[in-house]
Amino acid sequence: MTLPATSLPTALAPEQPLLQVRGLTKDYGAGRGCRDISFTLWPGEILGIVGESGAGKSTLLDCLGGFAVPDAGRADYASRLFGPVEIFGLSEARRRRLARSEWGFVHQDARRGLRMSVSAGGNVGERLMAEGERHYGSLRARATDWLQRLELDADRIDDPPSQFSGGMRQRLQIARNLVTEPRLLLMDEPTGGLDLSVQARLLDLLRGLVRGLDLSAVLVTHDLGVVRLLCDRVLVMEGGRIVEEGLTDQVLEDPQHPHSQRLVASILPV
Amino acid sequence: MTAMDRAAGPRRPGYNYAFLDEATKREIRRKLLKAVAIPGHQVPFSSREMPMPPGWGTGGIQVTASLIGPSDVLKVIDQGSDDTTNAVSIRRFFAETAGVETTSSTRRASIIQTRHRVPETPLSEGQILVFQVPLPEPLRFLEPRESETRKLHALAEYGSAYVSLYEQVARHGRIAQSYDYPVMVGARYLMRPSPIPSFDNPKLDRSPALLLFGAGRERRLYAVPPYTSVESLSFEDRPFRIELPPRRCDLCGATDSFLDEIVADDAGTRIFACSDSEYCGERQRAQGLSVVAP
Numbered sequence: 295m296t297l298p299a300t301s302l303p304t305a306l307a308p309e310q311p312l313l314q315v316r317g318l319t320k321d322y323g324a325g326r327g328c329r330d331i332s333f334t335l336w337p338g339e340i341l342g343i344v345g346e347s348g349a350g351k352s353t354l355l356d357c358l359g360g361f362a363v364p365d366a367g368r369a370d371y372a373s374r375l376f377g378p379v380e381i382f383g384l385s386e387a388r389r390r391r392l393a394r395s396e397w398g399f400v401h402q403d404a405r406r407g408l409r410m411s412v413s414a415g416g417n418v419g420e421r422l423m424a425e426g427e428r429h430y431g432s433l434r435a436r437a438t439d440w441l442q443r444l445e446l447d448a449d450r451i452d453d454p455p456s457q458f459s460g461g462m463r464q465r466l467q468i469a470r471n472l473v474t475e476p477r478l479l480l481m482d483e484p485t486g487g488l489d490l491s492v493q494a495r496l497l498d499l500l501r502g503l504v505r506g507l508d509l510s511a512v513l514v515t516h517d518l519g520v521v522r523l524l525c526d527r528v529l530v531m532e533g534g535r536i537v538e539e540g541l542t543d544q545v546l547e548d549p550q551h552p553h554s555q556r557l558v559a560s561i562l563p564v
Numbered sequence: 565m566t567a568m569d570r571a572a573g574p575r576r577p578g579y580n581y582a583f584l585d586e587a588t589k590r591e592i593r594r595k596l597l598k599a600v601a602i603p604g605h606q607v608p609f610s611s612r613e614m615p616m617p618p619g620w621g622t623g624g625i626q627v628t629a630s631l632i633g634p635s636d637v638l639k640v641i642d643q644g645s646d647d648t649t650n651a652v653s654i655r656r657f658f659a660e661t662a663g664v665e666t667t668s669s670t671r672r673a674s675i676i677q678t679r680h681r682v683p684e685t686p687l688s689e690g691q692i693l694v695f696q697v698p699l700p701e702p703l704r705f706l707e708p709r710e711s712e713t714r715k716l717h718a719l720a721e722y723g724s725a726y727v728s729l730y731e732q733v734a735r736h737g738r739i740a741q742s743y744d745y746p747v748m749v750g751a752r753y754l755m756r757p758s759p760i761p762s763f764d765n766p767k768l769d770r771s772p773a774l775l776l777f778g779a780g781r782e783r784r785l786y787a788v789p790p791y792t793s794v795e796s797l798s799f800e801d802r803p804f805r806i807e808l809p810p811r812r813c814d815l816c817g818a819t820d821s822f823l824d825e826i827v828a829d830d831a832g833t834r835i836f837a838c839s840d841s842e843y844c845g846e847r848q849r850a851q852g853l854s855v856v857a858p
């Protein structure tokens with residue numbers, strides 16, 4: 295017996311990539327930036343991007359997040375709202391709509407991703423308000439819920455992040471992004487600059503959240519320890535290009551490219 | 565007849581009609597037409613130097629100058645009063661440069677220039693209310709960059725305006741803003757009504773009069789055409805509300821007007837009286853009282 299393809303249960307339907315990047319290039323001149331980047335991100339996957347300082351990791355992420363305009367390449371994204379879209383060709387209205395509903399961007403410097411003079415609750419509620427939520431009580435309830443999910447004391451809901459520690463700010467930034475339940479989270483060194491113990495707790499939290507929320511993520515870091523804890527797959531960048539790509543265990547256990555080998559040798563105790 | 569009422573008379577020689585040259589007035593009228601066509605949208609204009617300091621409402625004065633003609637009757641109020649230095653000198657300026665009739669009567673005026681109030685007497689079709697605006701941009705609180713606020717207006721992204729309301733409720737338990745309270749015009753553009761008390765906001769909604777706003781220092785004009793919806797921002801569970809203490813005017817007994825606390829005599833006695841001096845005087849006269857100016 296054969297079933298028409300349309301009646302296949304979703305679990306059996308061939309899985310579509312969430313994001314497919316092809317030939318992405320941002321040239322800052324003098325060989326700086328990122329060049330000819332191609333990769334696929336699958337639903338539910340966390341993809342790590344590693345490489346030394348200046349390798350072009352942030353450049354790549356900024357292009358995807360709309361903070362920089364690429365010189366070439368395309369990125370096809372399976373949108374909940376709009377269906378399949380090519381993100382660099384989107385109108386600004388649509389791109390911003392996606393950015394505040396289906397995507398999240400976590401900056402290394404939390405001050406770039408937060409309103410420092412607005413209360414924690416206002417920070418978390420902003421995306422909801424931008425999406426049309428006009429009920430104060432429900433804004434309050436959802437902000438409280440998300441503070442707690444990020445293990446922030448709900449009593450601090452009316453304090454501005456300027457009164458928060460570095461780790462708390464980073465968790466607030468993540469709460470502010472996750473409140474609209476995005477499908478794609480882009481993170482640039484989310485644990486950079488934090489104490490080791492604070493880092494470990496944040497990574498644990500992130501792992502739980504990503505798994506629980508049917509979220510996919512691209513995570514930029516120079517820390518292979520972070521990659522080992524969080525990422526399913528990893529891209530290694532050098533001089534603006536991808537030099538190696540593979541499953542995390544594979545790349546960490548058996549790096550092929552000399553640059554990856556150096557990176558692994560320098561960071562992981564043998 | 566009060567001191568504010570003056571018949572049309574000769575103009576002072578040596579100036580163009582209403583001070584500004586005809587090309588400048590035409591350019592302002594063109595910008596005003598654009599503003600009327602896009603209710604609540606801020607239109608840049610090349611604000612001129614006026615023979616008074618910028619804090620004196622040069623934006624409103626330029627709007628009035630570009631519109632006024634010999635058959636107009638002009639009223640000028642400052643915080644509701646026809647009688648303050650600011651109101652007196654603007655009125656005199658137009659009496660001298662345009663020779664127009666001036667009045668304190670809201671009903672009789674064809675153009676009313678105002679700072680910080682909307683008259684209590686309802687306006688009617690054919691009247692123009694010109695607001696002096698110090699700060700036109702409603703999104704400035706959370707967004708310092710002009711390029712960005714322009715984009716937010718273009719895309720009607722007004723989430724950040726609600727953030728500032730949220731902050732007030734979180735901090736004070738209610739929306740505490742009592743003047744310059746942001747409004748949505750024609751369900752499209754977010755607008756600052758200038759520093760009028762929020763008490764006056766409902767008067768802007770579907771007003772039969774044409775409302776024009778001029779910001780001289782910031783070089784912006786905007787408008788609300790007659791019968792346009794003007795809605796004060798609020799949350800569903802924190803509706804816009806005017807909260808006034810249950811007081812009446814000590815001079816005319818009004819319970820429905822905006823009151824100022826003022827010093828009434830040399831002994832320092834404090835009383836509450838209508839901020840709209842003409843409205844208060846009319847009411848006193850109607851009750852056969854001898855009129856006391858607030």
Ligand SMILES: Nc1ncnc2c1ncn2[C@@H]1O[C@H](COP(=O)(O)OP(=O)(O)OP(=O)(O)O)[C@@H](O)[C@H]1O
Nearest residue numbers: 322326327345346347348349350351352353354516
């Ligand atoms: N706006 C810019 N203008 C000019 N050059 C830039 C710009 N942004 C980045 N670059 C250059 O592009 C290269 C890649 O920078 P990028 O920030 O992407 O590196 P990275 O891999 O994120 O490094 P790090 O680990 O130090 O954050 C660097 O040489 C950098 O100087």
Ligand SMILES: [Mg+2]
Nearest residue numbers: 351352353482
């Ligand atoms: Mg970087």
